[in-house]
Amino acid sequence: MESTLELHLDDTMKxxxxxxxxxxxxxxxxxxxxxxxxxxxxxxxSVLARQVASLTKDPTDSPTVCLESxxxxxxxxxxxxxxxxxHKMSS
Amino acid sequence: xxxxxxxxxxYCDSALCKSNVFSGSYCCSGYIVAYILCTVVRLITTxxxxxGLERIPDQLGYLVISEDGVLASAGELENDEHTAGVIMQMxxxxxxxxxxxxxxxxxxxxxxxxxDYVYTVTxxxxxxxxxxxxNNHREPVVV
Numbered sequence: 001m002e003s004t005l006e007l008h009l010d011d012t013m014k015x016x017x018x019x020x021x022x023x024x025x026x027x028x029x030x031x032x033x034x035x036x037x038x039x040x041x042x043x044x045x046s047v048l049a050r051q052v053a054s055l056t057k058d059p060t061d062s063p064t065v066c067l068e069s070x071x072x073x074x075x076x077x078x079x080x081x082x083x084x085x086x087h088k089m090s091s
Numbered sequence: 092x093x094x095x096x097x098x099x100x101x102y103c104d105s106a107l108c109k110s111n112v113f114s115g116s117y118c119c120s121g122y123i124v125a126y127i128l129c130t131v132v133r134l135i136t137t138x139x140x141x142x143g144l145e146r147i148p149d150q151l152g153y154l155v156i157s158e159d160g161v162l163a164s165a166g167e168l169e170n171d172e173h174t175a176g177v178i179m180q181m182x183x184x185x186x187x188x189x190x191x192x193x194x195x196x197x198x199x200x201x202x203x204x205x206x207d208y209v210y211t212v213t214x215x216x217x218x219x220x221x222x223x224x225x226n227n228h229r230e231p232v233v234v
Contacts, residue, residue: 036190044188051181052203055174061206067185067198074188074197087190 002032009034012086019072020087026050036087037074045085049078140218141165147222151208154178154221168223178203178212178221 005023012021013034020036028046030039037045052063067074069090076085141163144153152166154175161175168174181203186196203210209226212219 038191041188044184047184048181051177051184054177055203055210056205058206064204065181065185066202066204067188068200068202069198071197 005032017089018086019089020074020085022085024083024085026081026083031082037085041085045076046083048076049083052076053078140220144220144222147224149225149227150222151225152223154219156219156221157217162218166223168221174210175221178210179219182212182214182219 009021009023009032012018018035020034022033022037022041022045023031024042024046025031026046028043030042033039033041048065052065056063062078065076067076072087072089074085074087076083078084140155141153144150144155145165147153150166152168152171153164154161154168154171155163156175156179161172164170164175182201185198185201188197190197199213201212203212204226207226209224211222211224214220
């Protein structure tokens with residue numbers, strides 16, 4: 001059932017700039033992960049996405065949280081009930 | 092700030108004792124002077140912090156937050172305690188993020204990108220600086 005998701009995760013990792021990807025549900029349970037992002041990051045990612053939703057009154061506006069450092073950026077965004085995190089190298 | 096307060100209090104107290112006119116009223120005056128000096132120092136420090144924030148291009152507002160609460164706010168974020176509270180919650184959550192083998196949080200800056208604006212957040216000197224900026228959407232350049 002999750003083979004489609006697994007394929008998408010593998011396709012995402014083919015991008016040379018991406019070193020990690022992770023999907024969680026709203027409770028922080030991992031749906032799939034690759035690379036530098038793993039099971040231990042699911043909780044923080046889902047909580048961040050939940051907290052940021054209260055910054056906007058527009059329900060159609062899905063904010064993106066970006067944790068920036070010299071070594072790379074971690075982007076977190078919720079899409080419905082699924083939260084996606086991507087770890088990208090700095091360009 | 093606590094050490095500056097303590098130094099001024101100790102200095103005023105010892106100066107009054109050496110003058111040999113130490114009494115209850117002079118003691119109170121010393122502490123009042125110390126309080127005024129501390130307030131002036133705090134105002135100058137806050138002004139120094141916010142001067143740079145005013146000059147950020149496209150800024151719509153800013154917040155300076157410490158563990159005790161909001162130290163300064165301006166523009167669209169003036170008195171916006173809700174946003175300050177949410178941002179602080181997010182910073183506490185994000186600081187728990189650890190990549191494999193890393194001891195430090197994996198970020199120097201947190202950006203929250205919405206449709207029309209961006210909140211840029213960073214920590215310096217035990218204070219959290221939040222700037223709300225216009226979101227100038229830039230399409231990726233295909234090379």
